[in-house]
Amino acid sequence: MGPLAVNEIISENTNLFLAFIIGIAFGFVLESCGFSSSRKLAGVFYGYDMVVLKVFFTGAITAMLGLLLFSLFGWIDLSMVYVNPLYLPSAITGGIIMGAGFILGGYCPGTSFCGASIGKIDAMIFIIGLFLGVIIFALGYDLWDGHYMAGFKGEPKISTALHLSDGVFALLVVIIALAMFWVAELAEKKFAREEY
Amino acid sequence: MEEKEVKKTVSTKYLNPYLGGVLLGLVLLAANFVAGRGLGASGAVKSVVVSATTALAPSSEEKSGFIKEFRESHQGNPLKTWLVFQMAGVIVGGFLSGAIAGRLKLKIEHSPKITSRKRLIFALLGGILFGFGSQLGRGCTSGAALSGMAVLSLGGFVTMMAIFGTGYALAYFFRKNWI
Numbered sequence: 001m002g003p004l005a006v007n008e009i010i011s012e013n014t015n016l017f018l019a020f021i022i023g024i025a026f027g028f029v030l031e032s033c034g035f036s037s038s039r040k041l042a043g044v045f046y047g048y049d050m051v052v053l054k055v056f057f058t059g060a061i062t063a064m065l066g067l068l069l070f071s072l073f074g075w076i077d078l079s080m081v082y083v084n085p086l087y088l089p090s091a092i093t094g095g096i097i098m099g100a101g102f103i104l105g106g107y108c109p110g111t112s113f114c115g116a117s118i119g120k121i122d123a124m125i126f127i128i129g130l131f132l133g134v135i136i137f138a139l140g141y142d143l144w145d146g147h148y149m150a151g152f153k154g155e156p157k158i159s160t161a162l163h164l165s166d167g168v169f170a171l172l173v174v175i176i177a178l179a180m181f182w183v184a185e186l187a188e189k190k191f192a193r194e195e196y
Numbered sequence: 197m198e199e200k201e202v203k204k205t206v207s208t209k210y211l212n213p214y215l216g217g218v219l220l221g222l223v224l225l226a227a228n229f230v231a232g233r234g235l236g237a238s239g240a241v242k243s244v245v246v247s248a249t250t251a252l253a254p255s256s257e258e259k260s261g262f263i264k265e266f267r268e269s270h271q272g273n274p275l276k277t278w279l280v281f282q283m284a285g286v287i288v289g290g291f292l293s294g295a296i297a298g299r300l301k302l303k304i305e306h307s308p309k310i311t312s313r314k315r316l317i318f319a320l321l322g323g324i325l326f327g328f329g330s331q332l333g334r335g336c337t338s339g340a341a342l343s344g345m346a347v348l349s350l351g352g353f354v355t356m357m358a359i360f361g362t363g364y365a366l367a368y369f370f371r372k373n374w375i
Contacts, residue, residue, distance in 0.1 A: 003232030018230045019278045023285020025223045026235055031293035033216035038305055042374040045367035054213035055220060062221020063346035067228060082233040084344045086351035094333020095358020097325050103366045105322015108337035110237035117287045118294030119302040122319040129323015134245045137331040141262035156350040
């Protein structure tokens with residue numbers, strides 16, 4: 001049955017319409033959790049507010065288990081679901097540059113649009129930066145082309161790399177996440193700070 | 197005592213993070229079920245940039261390998277892509293949530309230890325780095341880290357570890373901006 005668009009059960013335009021609806025839900029949930037506030041987001045790096053870790057991992061686990069169940073019930077063909085390709089060197093350097101952007105700017109791309117939507121001027125400036133960053137990447141493409149395309153490893157799954165079944169690996173992720181939630185609750189008590 | 201009560205009301209204005217996480221997961225599941233792909237954000241910025249450069253400088257298409265690569269994998273209007281529609285929705289959804297919760301307000305959010313001007317300069321620099329890094333890393337916190345984790349992608353996991361690892365490694369040096 002699923003994915004609906006890939007199996008041509010819904011038309012291209014319906015798919016785009018649903019993208020808009022899914023986007024509304026995405027933005028609504030992010031804002032409701034406080035992801036429109038850079039100081040709340042940055043809390044994850046100092047321990048005073050671990051909302052990013054809690055929402056992020058609960059979200060990842062829910063979707064991961066949901067996909068495995070959907071696959072088990074025959075509702076979705078997981079081989080048709082996009083798995084990010086791995087180009088090892090650029091996955092690491094790109095992540096390092098993004099991490100620096102996160103601690104300087106306090107937002108990531110999705111949350112900056114969320115912050116801007118409720119009037120955060122710092123988020124709007126961050127978005128201008130995002131555009132400049134992408135333009136710089138496009139203009140200088142020939143300079144980092146080699147690095148960008150190096151070390152292609154296909155579309156590997158972590159479970160396959162560890163020689164585990166998807167289900168066993170998923171259980172492992174859930175256990176690790178529960179341990180992290182416990183640490184996060186402790187951290188918030190230890191580094192408690194006035195609300196802003 | 198009184199202060200404690202005020203604190204409590206303030207901190208309950210946001211959704212419980214675990215409930216929020218489950219809802220976020222369901223949205224991500226819906227995206228995969230409908231479109232066979234996860235959520236994203238930086239890809240929409242890329243689409244707009246490609247669209248604008250093609251409109252302003254048509255010859256740039258041949259010059260930049262980056263735009264050529266995008267053109268080869270996306271047919272038709274670069275603005276008519278899944279992520280552009282999804283990000284338009286994010287703006288609407290964020291606004292609706294903010295309106296319902298009474299959080300709509302034009303303001304520059306920053307630590308009392310720094311000025312608004314400093315906050316904006318850092319926001320711009322952070323945005324530039326994140327925009328650049330998201331292209332090099334083929335996706336940001338949404339597209340690579342979150343959506344990647346949901347499909348057990350090793351690539352998404354590597355990028356996620358690099359993002360958060362760097363954030364923690366640099367946190368000490370920028371603490372005045374946040375604490």
